[in-house]
Amino acid sequence: MRTRPLKVALLGCGVVGSEVARIMTTHADDLAARIGAPVELAGIAVRRPGRVREGVPAELVTTDATALVKRGDIDVVVEVIGGIEPARSLITTSFDHGASVVSANKALVAQEGAALHAAAEQRGADLYYEAAVAGAIPLVRPLRESLAGDKVNRVLGIVNGTTNFILDRMDGSGAGYSEALDEATALGYAEADPTADVEGFDAAAKAAILAGIAFHTRVTLDDVHREGITEVTAADIASAKRMGCTVKLLAICERAADGRSVTARVHPAMIPLSHPLASVREAYNAVFVEADAAGQLMFYGPGAGGSPTASAVLGDLVAACRNKLAGATGPGESAYSRLPVSPMGDVITRYHISLDVADKPGVLAQVATVFAEHGVSIDTVRQQGKDGEASLVVVTHRASDAALSATVEALRRLDTVRDVASIMRVEGEERPGNGPAETHQRVSGE
């Protein structure tokens, strides 16, 4: 084993950073054995040195992150600051000074991944970010490396713990959104300002990263259609239950049937209770992957929190350090496919639509005509009368989002339709052409 240690600079020392520092100290011997050389924490850059947690070596703390990454003797920089700046500048400066980078920064990777990968490649450095997607769950490495010889067709994930906790509570107790959010906040699962989570921004960044890696093409945050969970009602959850479904906030990345384009979106959706994602409870994350040869895979675990995120960071740190020792680099960006990202209108899925309608004859015929005129085929309709009013619940066959939107617009113009009470997509059912042939593997030589 080499005795000169590899030097690591840590940028940020909050919940994740302090856990990274702690594990680097307590597991130093294990890390050295796995890397083939000792690894040394050479400096920790923080904004407010007075607030550094107990156990973090005070003598390593600095407020000058730029000077730290410019020292010239740093082998790997671990960036757990988050946000776009100063993280972006610090990472490119790190590459300029010969360091590889391990980042947990989903927003930055989703927005600037291509530029960062290019900067890394130009300097012969590594850029790893397993921690940016679903915390401790190994996803980036399995998608990029384990499935490197396969063709991924779809990624369907619960990648935000806060929203899964809220929806799980709504499903379990019948609570409304606000009530469930309050509980999540009280228990520490939601932040004081929950916007990034409940409006789907956090999940959208992860969807962009997953889509890029899964389909070997560039997908940025702006390419991802995004809807949050703030408008999900107790009635939606109840409707889902009647259909044998539950409501989850899903990140969905799909390759088009013709293989020539991809889509990426985040929105609440109904999924059948029989789908493995339906039983993902509380703040857990899980990602379901469908590949040509592998079939259906699922990865499950804690999607956030200091320790799990630190675990992912340290896995990447070991890889980056091993590469440094070997004078090699890991698999960088793989974007050779150059597939366009189609707009939401092109997405094909099923819809569950609740309409409040006038309780008189002929309404169903009128509504059905509007669906037919827009080429949206109806699977089932349920009609319910209540106190002079009536409601129609329509579940469609697969249709494009554009056709569905046009249908809904036309429905709103009907005098007999008082309100389009809710529209929710139905996901996680068998996809044509990617079906059960792969789901029931016969054993052969197992």
Next chain:
Amino acid sequence: MRTRPLKVALLGCGVVGSEVARIMTTHADDLAARIGAPVELAGIAVRRPGRVREGVPAELVTTDATALVKRGDIDVVVEVIGGIEPARSLITTSFDHGASVVSANKALVAQEGAALHAAAEQRGADLYYEAAVAGAIPLVRPLRESLAGDKVNRVLGIVNGTTNFILDRMDGSGAGYSEALDEATALGYAEADPTADVEGFDAAAKAAILAGIAFHTRVTLDDVHREGITEVTAADIASAKRMGCTVKLLAICERAADGRSVTARVHPAMIPLSHPLASVREAYNAVFVEADAAGQLMFYGPGAGGSPTASAVLGDLVAACRNKLAGATGPGESAYSRLPVSPMGDVITRYHISLDVADKPGVLAQVATVFAEHGVSIDTVRQQGKDGEASLVVVTHRASDAALSATVEALRRLDTVRDVASIMRVEGEERPGNGPAETHQRVSGE
């Protein structure tokens, strides 16, 4: 991109091999893009050339596997023959001639992993075997690389599809073992001679491989305690249901509480229905991993079949080819921990024991005394009378397998105990010291 292709020799062309050949042809462009050079199938060694499947290029087929791997121009050898010989000799010959090896051979890796890794390292070659454990499910790479900075404490897996199918059927229909095995055979989930699956040999090989990788120590097939499912009865399944459990054949690899030894075992066990492994149906596989920092992770997917296994082989092939191009090697064996493997007697778990006893006063007291004398603490007892006979169902607190065995031996000697009808371990409950702190991750900066 380099234009001279990397050359691949394929040893074996059955269900998996022919699928590897097919994907190498149909996905040639994708593989080239991911590797950075084209990859060419240079030869296919088979035993019976007359039986090669349609679509496999006949001009590449040879019966002389040794000559193929000795050609000298082969970059990577893919071994999907299975069994110990000639696979072992062919792999070492491949290393001798400068090739890296991708293998799907669980029996060989479980028995000879250390020697094969040493041979690879000596020649600067790679040895990959993701396909040897749980087919397409990425496990070897996540354990070895993604969790390289963490400390794995336990691996709990359903790693044999045949037995899971049988137990799932028994659980679903109340069928007995033979009936469920017949159904599995008829549907192609069990082989004509199901011994390797139902007696747990297949799962034991995978347990050895998983334990070695998870704990950075050497574990071979001989170190794994093995019990199959042939003695699981419909009554056991019914008892499990009454306890809110189901019965699964589990591969369990554990680090001892003091960290100084490990255990590896395969046996049927009751697990709570709330455990994520309980809902793994049919022939699917899933592996649950508990790590210090990451918490609880689960990996789920098809554990066998031509396409899924080929997917895993191809992921490894891409890695081996990339390393060849870079003049580097991937992470080899990591066995620095050198932890002894403790015998089954040292394993600590809970037990569910059914006794047929004489229906007379004082029997429960006698039985309870035997447990107490052996230091096995009783959690619950259920007493049932039936036609002059009575049964006692005892669930213990955590005890060592040695203490439990001694208890059972003493129970058999009691006149009042007519039969020890069944003994089954209870697994998948929270482990002391590795508990819920990690299971409910609070969100922080997610």
